[in-house]
Amino acid sequence: xxxxxxxxxxxxxxxxPQRIAIxxxxxxxxxxxxxxxxxxxxxxxxxxLSLATVYKTLYLFKxxxxxxxxxxxxxxxRYDAVIKRHPHAVCxxxxxxxxxxxxxxxxxxxxxxxxxxxxxxxxxxxxYGKCPNCKS
Amino acid sequence: xxxxxxxxxxxxxxxxPQRIAIxxxxxxxxxxxxxxxxxxxxxxxxxxLSLATVYKTLYLFKxxxxxxxxxxxxxxxRYDAVIKRHPHAVCxxxxxxxxxxxxxxxxxxxxxxxxxxxxxxxxxxxxYGKCPNCKS
DNA sequence: TATTAAATAACAATAATTATTATTTAAGGA
DNA sequence: TCCTTAAATAATAATTATTGTTATTTAATA
Numbered sequence: 348x349x350x351x352x353x354x355x356x357x358x359x360x361x362x363x364p365q366r367i368a369i370x371x372x373x374x375x376x377x378x379x380x381x382x383x384x385x386x387x388x389x390x391x392x393x394x395x396l397s398l399a400t401v402y403k404t405l406y407l408f409k410x411x412x413x414x415x416x417x418x419x420x421x422x423x424x425r426y427d428a429v430i431k432r433h434p435h436a437v438c439x440x441x442x443x444x445x446x447x448x449x450x451x452x453x454x455x456x457x458x459x460x461x462x463x464x465x466x467x468x469x470x471x472x473x474x475y476g477k478c479p480n481c482k483s
Numbered sequence: 484x485x486x487x488x489x490x491x492x493x494x495x496x497x498x499x500p501q502r503i504a505i506x507x508x509x510x511x512x513x514x515x516x517x518x519x520x521x522x523x524x525x526x527x528x529x530x531x532l533s534l535a536t537v538y539k540t541l542y543l544f545k546x547x548x549x550x551x552x553x554x555x556x557x558x559x560x561r562y563d564a565v566i567k568r569h570p571h572a573v574c575x576x577x578x579x580x581x582x583x584x585x586x587x588x589x590x591x592x593x594x595x596x597x598x599x600x601x602x603x604x605x606x607x608x609x610x611y612g613k614c615p616n617c618k619s
Numbered sequence: 620t621a622t623t624a625a626a627t628a629a630c631a632a633t634a635a636t637t638a639t640t641a642t643t644t645a646a647g648g649a
Numbered sequence: 650t651c652c653t654t655a656a657a658t659a660a661t662a663a664t665t666a667t668t669g670t671t672a673t674t675t676a677a678t679a
């Protein structure tokens with residue numbers, strides 16, 4: 348995809364088929380997949396892809412600010428191509444992760460900076476509960 | 484310790500020296516240690532303790548509601564004997580984790596339940612930044 | 620004190636992630 | 650378009666956190 352190529356170039360990253368596939372997939376899903384899910388999704392159409400490359404590419408993207416890593420308490424990290432920090436809701440039954448609008452963070456930042464001597468950089472807000480499907 | 488013994492009994496748990504040591508240590512620290520730290524702290528005075536027991540005991544305590552597990556994005560989980568949900572601040576430099584007062588959660592719960600169809604159970608709020616020591 | 624179900628220590632196994640290395644390839648210049 | 654080369658990749662080994670297994674020990678209760 349042209350878009351992905353330009354985004355990678357803008358970060359000074361070499362453009363490879365693997366990177367294009369991973370970024371394009373991440374920016375077209377709202378599933379918050381982990382490395383394994385990304386690999387299993389892309390492997391059929393990218394038979395030469397290896398799982399180690401997925402991990403390295405995610406690390407690279409994270410370091411370049413192209414994706415954010417999300418830690419919801421599972422064994423493996425999830426990834427999100429939306430880089431603006433925003434709250435998430437995690438279903439404690441099926442594991443689904445959904446996005447919430449970002450505006451909760453504005454007041455929170457204020458609140459937290461009053462309470463600590465930290466110089467704050469970012470924040471993570473996760474709600475846990477049962478999603479509509481699992482409730483019933 | 485008498486206190487710990489009673490707390491374990493109240494949850495219907497068998498009282499063993501290992502459980503007493505782990506719970507007593509957790510309830511007397513604000514360090515939010517992980518399993519390895521707990522093991523290394525207790526092993527000198529409890530030479531018969533094994534790391535697997537630490538993990539199993541933490542799982543038991545978590546299931547019984549005696550401790551909460553805290554996932555700040557590190558490889559290993561941290562534990563807190565304060566079971567009321569409260570925000571944490573994590574130093575991105577030295578890894579220190581400090582507690583913040585719980586009252587931020589009241590409005591957040593309200594906010595989140597308006598935004599999702601989830602039946603919400605709990606929440607986790609983590610601020611990342613540099614602690615006073617690491618700032619300078 | 621004797622009984623017994625449960626807990627523990629020791630260690631094997633697993634799962635997620637990272638490191639290593641030989642091979643391949645993207646990017647830029649001739 | 651073809652070279653050159655530094656960087657990326659595939660394959661796989663290694664590591665780290667955590668969980669499973671099992672023989673032995675022990676806390677709780679009779």
